[in-house]
Amino acid sequence: MHCQLAWRNIWRNPRRTAVILTAIVIGVWTMLMVTALMRGVSNGMVKNAVSTLTGEIQIHAQGYRSDPVIEHSMTDITRVENTLADVLPGKAVYAFRIRVNAIASNARHSGGLTLVGMVPETESQVSFIGPAAMRAGRYLDETDKNGILIGAATADKFDTEVGKKLVLMSQDTADEMASRAFRITGIYTAEMSSTEKQFAFVHMDTAREMLKLPDGISEVCIRLPDDENLDRTASDLRASLGDGFAVHTWREILSAITAYLALFDGFMMLWYVVTFIAMGFGIINTTLMSVFERMREFGVLKALGMKPWWIVRGVLTESVFLLLLGTAAGDLLTIVTVGVLAATGIDLSSLAAGAEFAGMSRIIYPSLTVNDVGMANLVVCLLGVVVCTYPAVKAARFTPVEAMAHT
Amino acid sequence: MNIVEATHITRTFQQGDIAVQALTDVSLSIEKGGFVALAGPSGSGKTTLLNIIGGLDTPDSGSIVLDGNAFEDMSRSQLADLRLHRVGFVFQAYNLIPVLSALENVEYVMLLQGVPEKERHDRARSILDDVGLENRYHRRPHELSGGQQQRVAVARAIVSNPSIVLADEPTANLDSETGKGLLEIMKDMNHRKNVTFVFSTHDRMVMDYARRLIRIRDGQVEDDVTKNA
Numbered sequence: 001m002h003c004q005l006a007w008r009n010i011w012r013n014p015r016r017t018a019v020i021l022t023a024i025v026i027g028v029w030t031m032l033m034v035t036a037l038m039r040g041v042s043n044g045m046v047k048n049a050v051s052t053l054t055g056e057i058q059i060h061a062q063g064y065r066s067d068p069v070i071e072h073s074m075t076d077i078t079r080v081e082n083t084l085a086d087v088l089p090g091k092a093v094y095a096f097r098i099r100v101n102a103i104a105s106n107a108r109h110s111g112g113l114t115l116v117g118m119v120p121e122t123e124s125q126v127s128f129i130g131p132a133a134m135r136a137g138r139y140l141d142e143t144d145k146n147g148i149l150i151g152a153a154t155a156d157k158f159d160t161e162v163g164k165k166l167v168l169m170s171q172d173t174a175d176e177m178a179s180r181a182f183r184i185t186g187i188y189t190a191e192m193s194s195t196e197k198q199f200a201f202v203h204m205d206t207a208r209e210m211l212k213l214p215d216g217i218s219e220v221c222i223r224l225p226d227d228e229n230l231d232r233t234a235s236d237l238r239a240s241l242g243d244g245f246a247v248h249t250w251r252e253i254l255s256a257i258t259a260y261l262a263l264f265d266g267f268m269m270l271w272y273v274v275t276f277i278a279m280g281f282g283i284i285n286t287t288l289m290s291v292f293e294r295m296r297e298f299g300v301l302k303a304l305g306m307k308p309w310w311i312v313r314g315v316l317t318e319s320v321f322l323l324l325l326g327t328a329a330g331d332l333l334t335i336v337t338v339g340v341l342a343a344t345g346i347d348l349s350s351l352a353a354g355a356e357f358a359g360m361s362r363i364i365y366p367s368l369t370v371n372d373v374g375m376a377n378l379v380v381c382l383l384g385v386v387v388c389t390y391p392a393v394k395a396a397r398f399t400p401v402e403a404m405a406h407t
Numbered sequence: 408m409n410i411v412e413a414t415h416i417t418r419t420f421q422q423g424d425i426a427v428q429a430l431t432d433v434s435l436s437i438e439k440g441g442f443v444a445l446a447g448p449s450g451s452g453k454t455t456l457l458n459i460i461g462g463l464d465t466p467d468s469g470s471i472v473l474d475g476n477a478f479e480d481m482s483r484s485q486l487a488d489l490r491l492h493r494v495g496f497v498f499q500a501y502n503l504i505p506v507l508s509a510l511e512n513v514e515y516v517m518l519l520q521g522v523p524e525k526e527r528h529d530r531a532r533s534i535l536d537d538v539g540l541e542n543r544y545h546r547r548p549h550e551l552s553g554g555q556q557q558r559v560a561v562a563r564a565i566v567s568n569p570s571i572v573l574a575d576e577p578t579a580n581l582d583s584e585t586g587k588g589l590l591e592i593m594k595d596m597n598h599r600k601n602v603t604f605v606f607s608t609h610d611r612m613v614m615d616y617a618r619r620l621i622r623i624r625d626g627q628v629e630d631d632v633t634k635n636a
Contacts, residue, residue, distance in 0.1 A: 001514070002518075296502070303498075306491075
């Protein structure tokens with residue numbers, strides 16, 4: 001009957017209850033929507049970064065990351081392939097690359113970029129580059145020994161187009177200048193124009209020939225089916241490959257994003273607490289009003305023999321019901337809102353330049369985890385009970401005579 | 408055997424800068440099974456005395472023993488327990504819980520006592536039948552007349568099998584006929600169950616029903632008359 005009494009007490013003043021429930025619903029919705037947007041942003045950043053040639057895991061020769069020159073290539077490819085076959089989970093895919101800094105030039109312009117020698121079929125499985133990324137021309141195939149793919153931003157910068165020539169120069173394994181003229185086979189687009197400006201893709205065999213690297217590769221890019229076994233897989237690869245090879249996860253390669261993600265959880269908790277503080281004043285005020293209105297009744301109950309802590313329990317039970325109702329409704333509203341926005345996305349094209357600078361996608365898909373919802377609900381319910389303790393204790397403190405003297 | 412022993416009770420209230428002496432050296436005993444009225448004009452101290460007897464207020468000096476329990480030796484929690492199990496209260500303003508039905512209001516005291524659900528139900532129904540509310544179990548207080556609400560309050564006071572019922576101006580908000588009906592019920596309870604009733608009143612009708620009349624004026628016992636049976 002205590003719960004029954006608490007439930008009925010909530011609805012003594014339906015209008016007041018509706019107001020406080022609305023405050024809780026809006027508070028919870030605000031908490032979760034901001035989190036969903038931020039998580040959508042961070043998911044987009046990670047997804048962009050991982051698909052822009054980073055992958056989940058990369059393997060290089062020791063020293064390559066600090067000095068990405070052709071001399072720091074992996075030559076024992078068979079060993080690498082055997083290790084990958086042993087260690088990687090079933091649905092993992094990987095691609096070999098040669099990756100060097102180069103100078104590109106044509107009659108109009110010259111500039112630096114990263115030359116990537118790749119196997120077209122495997123590369124399209126691990127990164128954004130592939131037939132679908134082509135804005136003009138076509139993707140490379142096995143016959144394109146002189147073909148090159150450049151980004152749309154590079155094409156604009158060099159004022160060039162499909163079919164035109166582009167000369168690339170780099171340093172080969174003999175420390176000589178290697179240069180070669182390529183025919184632009186395709187122009188690709190990427191999520192960020194910085195990607196389009198940075199990378200030019202040629203066939204692996206062409207890169208080997210140009211750089212005089214008959215057997216070596218610069219890196220292996222690995223995509224895993226999910227993030228769950230990331231660290232364990234990386235650790236297994238390190239153990240198997242041993243010295244001479246460096247294995248890094250995307251978290252180690254993309255340290256800025258990793259740092260942002262580490263901040264994210266802390267920021268989210270701070271946001272929850274700040275939002276609750278704004279909401280908490282409404283909750284405590286409403287509970288105080290409802291307690292003062294019933295002071296005489298509390299006096300009668302104490303006169304009948306009700307212990308003070310039972311009164312505290314009663315008031316807190318009412319608060320818990322309010323908080324549970326409000327958070328449940330807030331969760332439902334959020335799930336519907338996020339569900340709709342996650343399907344359509346939020347287009348930030350008008351902010352495109354600023355978004356790209358931060359590494360964000362142009363379209364954000366809000367995303368929530370069970371943990372986000374759980375934490376928000378916990379913060380609201382726990383802190384809600386804490387702030388309602390004051391009016392509850394106040395109700396219990398009056399003597400029966402003092403309480404019954406209230407009108 | 409006396410159920411209440413009040414000895415040299417003094418109580419003073421502070422109203423701003425003024426100290427108001429509500430009770431001055433009041434001593435009295437009330438026998439078990441008594442039907443006693445504390446009568447006097449407003450401000451005479453009768454309600455204060457009733458509150459002190461019921462453990463709702465603490466005297467500045469003096470002692471109270473209720474059903475063998477000396478209040479000065481008891482903590483607030485123990486006093487609350489004593490009220491729960493030994494004392495019933497009937498207030499002038501009924502003071503029912505508005506969101507509970509008549510049945511639930513009567514059951515609530517037994518719930519606080521830890522009485523099992525079925526027994527609570529049965530006893531509550533039985534006592535509501537005794538006070539003539541057999542068709543009103545599920546009505547909420549706002550659906551009952553003043554007299555009916557006060558009968559629920561009496562039922563609530565009695566259902567816990569108290570040793571004593573303290574009624575503070577129980578007929579004040581009732582018309583004379585309804586008030587008389589209520590007094591008949593309480594008189595019947597007094598006879599059948601030997602429950603002691605102590606009223607605080609300035610209602611002539613209540614004074615007439617009482618077998619013992621203690622007049623209080625200016626915080627002191629002015630007169631104490633036991634009527635012949």
